Amino acid sequence: MTANNVPKATLQRYPVYLKALRRLQKNGVERIMSKELSSFVDIEPTTIRRDFSFLGNLGKQGYGYDVDKLIEIFNGQLGVNFDEKIILVGAGNLGRALMNYNKWDYVVGEIECAFDVDKSKCGTQFGVEVYSMDLLEEKIPKGCRIAILTISHNVQETVDRLVDCGITGIVDFTHQHFLAPKGVVIKSIDVVSSIQELVFMTNSLESKTKKQKSGK
């Protein structure tokens, strides 16, 4: 039995749990209770227990959860692959920052190689082999499913090529709109939009408080 029919909201919380659990494991913590974990991840104990229960009966009443076991189950059931092959498309400023950041072993795999249209960026100068964009189809690692996209031109065309190469998940840092077939999961990260969201929420909170104070 594999994890199936897990609510989207829960799927989005799993990485949070996994991150906290790894840190606990590192610190030598062997067992944890939902209430305690709650204080680390800011998620209600009830929600934690329900989220975990989708993956089986992982805990013991009156005892809690075994950290090692929990991590093992997470990895197994959720298909975390420590050698998940990830490619980076676009070796600009952001791409280079990501390559430098590439200490993801034992968390989710690592960036295998990168691609860029600019041939002056090719080579191994950034710690990861950068190939010309022309060689995408040739150099993309076998079984690679995840691509990080940090380009700003020819986005749609590039996405089409990636999908043809078997990519099923894209972390999207472009500011462009593009289409991908169903079955390809896109996770867009846009600092500008994040800031806007923050501004909107801040303003919304503010006007709520004002309303409370003035009583109107």
Place this chain on the structure above:
Amino acid sequence: MTANNVPKATLQRYPVYLKALRRLQKNGVERIMSKELSSFVDIEPTTIRRDFSFLGNLGKQGYGYDVDKLIEIFNGQLGVNFDEKIILVGAGNLGRALMNYNKWDYVVGEIECAFDVDKSKCGTQFGVEVYSMDLLEEKIPKGCRIAILTISHNVQETVDRLVDCGITGIVDFTHQHFLAPKGVVIKSIDVVSSIQELVFMTNSLESKTKKQKSGK
């Protein structure tokens, strides 16, 4: 009347609309219908109409929405401030990439200045003035509400200082867990977690499809 009591889910979609509308405006599009906009942003027309309706009766039956008016209302009602002052805390690889990216005028304001503990990073070498972290309280711009956090040490302490300086929104790139008082909005961005989420979703989709195919 200001935007008030807007659902959180809606607030999170406003940046998406705004981005799409700006692009349409740039391309000379003057009017748009919810159905058409839907194809650009992958949100149901009905959801779009309801989201817009929180800000007033912006459209006209049988006609659609006026793009210019829509953008104007968004900016006004949501408090988008083109000179929203943003500070960057941490001038490492990622921080520098963001400074280089700092072309946000007419979208959401821009990074006014940055701070870093490492004095060798201080100065204007990256296009934005970088101050020593010691000078935070002194150099932080008046009225600054938003901070982008890209540090990896002393996170909690730094957050406390930022909050004391009046920061009410934090874009968080650290991989650490920290606490902030209510009223401070946090938007966490973690590439590793994003990749994991992607992997989980991809696997979840896969097992669903398999189940369908095998009929079991």
Place this chain on the structure above:
DNA sequence: TTTTATTTGTTCACTGTTTCACAAACATTA
């Protein structure tokens, strides 16, 4: 071994979000 204390897994009620479906409003054409 029995009792007590603890913590899980899950049911139920509630709240928030999305979608359907349609009346009302307007643009457009004749």
Place this chain on the structure above:
DNA sequence: TAATGTTTGTGAAACAGTGAACAAATAAAA
């Protein structure tokens, strides 16, 4: 001006997610 076609704005239904409460299960203590 009247008739027609289109698209909004929204009430109400359906769906999804959250949190309180508690029975069942186990650990720990007596």
